[in-house]
Amino acid sequence: MTDATASFDPATASAAYRSALQVIGAVEPRVAEAIGAELADQRASLKLIASENYASPAVLLTMGNWFSDKYAEGTVGHRFYAGCQNVDTVEALAAEHARELFGAPYAYVQPHSGIDANLVAFWAVLAQRVELPALEKAGATHVNDLTAEDWTTLRRALGDQRMLGMSLDAGGHLTHGFRPNISGKMFEQSSYGTDPKTGLLDYALVRERAKEFRPLILMAGYSAYPRRVDFAAMREIADEVGATLVVDMAHFAGLVAGKVLTGDFDPVPHAHVVTTTTHKSLRGPRGGMVLAQPEFADAVDRGCPMVLGGPLPHVMAAKAVALAEARQPAFAGYARAVADNAQSLAEGLTSRGATLVTGGTDNHIVLIDVTSFGLTGRQAESALLDAGIVTNRNSVPADPNGAWYTSGVRIGTPALTTRGFGAAEFDRTAELIVDVLSGTTPTATQDGGSSRARYAMADGLAGRTRAAAAELLDAHPLYPGLDLA
Structure with a gap:
């Protein structure tokens, strides 16, 4: 059974949420109304955003408790605040579940988000690979013990490091060295792309680029690459050039946890450091996590105060619940x-004439090149939303429309799979998507020029699509039996 939103007692959950909304509404009724409206909207939409999912009521309820009131800088058993014994319990549980689930020797569950997890990883690598050798050379044990001259030298060394990551238009993430992002400001950055003809990673070209650039960090992972990555090959490349392999598996962590991606395609045995979010395909609360080999554990443990403020104990508690859920046998069936x-x-999309980047998928992501419909990604995203299909526009390799308007639409299957959709429902969903894109045309601006945002849909198309989507959704209700009225 893949529908985790059904694995709860509806009467108990309904009572819990009704009581919570009554308490909230007594203070600010508009917030309570917005919470109820959000559930209604999610129940009524075909959610195909690859980075979204539905957490279980147990995970959601875990976040609304007294742990939110607690400061807990530091690590388990070594806090800068007193009275953290209960925080220690939930953080230790979350880390234990993460280690067991992913087969990792070390887990750090404090990051608030994916970018925080990446920042912890980056600075841990800098601390281990640059700062520690500098301290040893200077005969010091802490940066505060350095002379002014040694400190200046260390700061220059920390700021003179290189990162090689997947380019944004090829499917990488903005935290992998994209210049406007902090990662692109921390490091001298360069990118590797994909084969222009196939859209696939060419490991020989990655190796060639790594040998030319000689990065401190070789970054792997993706947010819009619809294929598997050979992490064994990436580790070989990293070792050849003396780089640290950091893998961001935020998007596909659920497929790793569920043993869909194994062997060379599981990053945990091959990477020095692995980062992830705990939502997306992992189906937990919004948050981040770092897994690491033992030599990086001490440096990662200094995430707070290195780049993080106080951890969020209520979210760490929810991470523990979600990771416990992911360790159940049913989660492997969900991931598959x-x-x-x-x-x-x-x-379903290709059989109806849609063009997909790389021609298909090996994971949970499908990336449609919507230029074959004469549309930009922004036009396609907006038209689909009008029809009750929630997606997000996304760049395609060598995108002529840039990162704002884009030429693609990224879709994914985690959320609707959680609702219980199967092959037939996704084929019907593909039909609805192609119908909408085929029935949408760009329109001109008021002065008669071309627009990459304006569009028109065939009469009645949005309404017909919403009605068809409702049939699919009604057969697979979200949180069935949960009643807020």
């Missing part, structure tokens, strides 16, 4: 269904 459903969605 996510990947199988992505195949069905991709096949």
Whole structure:
């Protein structure tokens, strides 16, 4: 059974949420109304954003408690505030579940988000690979013990390091060295892309680029690459050039946890450091996490106060619950269904004439090149939303429309798989997507020029699509039996 939103007692959950909304509404009724409206909107939409999912009521309820009131800088058993014994319990549980789930020797569950997890990883590598050798050379044990001259030398060394990551238009993430992001300001940055003809990673070209650039960090992972990555090959490249391999598996962590991605395609045995979010395909609360080999554990443990403020104990508690859920046998079935459903969605799209980047998918992501419909990504995203299909526009390799308007739409299967969708429902979803894109045309600006944002849809198309989507959604209700009235 893949529908985790059904694995709860509806009467108990309904009572819990009604009581919570009554308490909230007594203070600010507009917030209570917005919470109820959000549930209604999510129930009524075909959610295909690859980075979104539905957490279980147990995970959601775990975040609303007294842990939110507690400061807990430091690590388990070594806090800068007194009275953290209960925080120690939930953080230790979350880390234990993470280690067991992913087969990692070390887990750090404090990061508030994916970018925080990446910042912790980057600074941990800098501390281990640059700062520690500098301290040893200077005969010091802490940066405060350095002379002014040694400190100046260390600061220059920390700011003179290189990162090689996947380019944004090829499917990488903005935290992998994109210049406007902090990662692109921390490091001298360069990118590797994909084969212009196939859209696939060419490991020989990655190796060649790494040998030319000689990065401190070789960054792997993606946010919009619809294929598997050979992390064993990436580790070989990193070792050849003396780089540290950092893998961001935020998007596909659920497929790793569910043993869909194993062997060379599981980053944990191959990377020095792995970062992830705990939502997306992992189906937990919004947050981040770092897994690392033992030699990086001490440096990662200094995430607070290195780049993090106080951890969020209520979210760490929810991470523990979500990771415990992911360790149950049913989660492997869910993860396999996510990947199988992505195949069905991709096949349904291509059979109806849509063009997909790389021609298909090996994971949970499908990336449509909407230029074949004469649209920009922004036009396609907006038209689909009008029709009740929630997606996000995304760049495609060598995108002529840039990162704002884009030429693609990224879709994913984790959320609707959580609702219980299977192959037939995803094929029907593909049909609805193609119908909307085929029935949408760009329109001119008021002065008659071309617009990359304006569009028109065929009469009645949005309404017909919403009605068809409602049939699919009604057969697979979100949190069935949960009643806020």
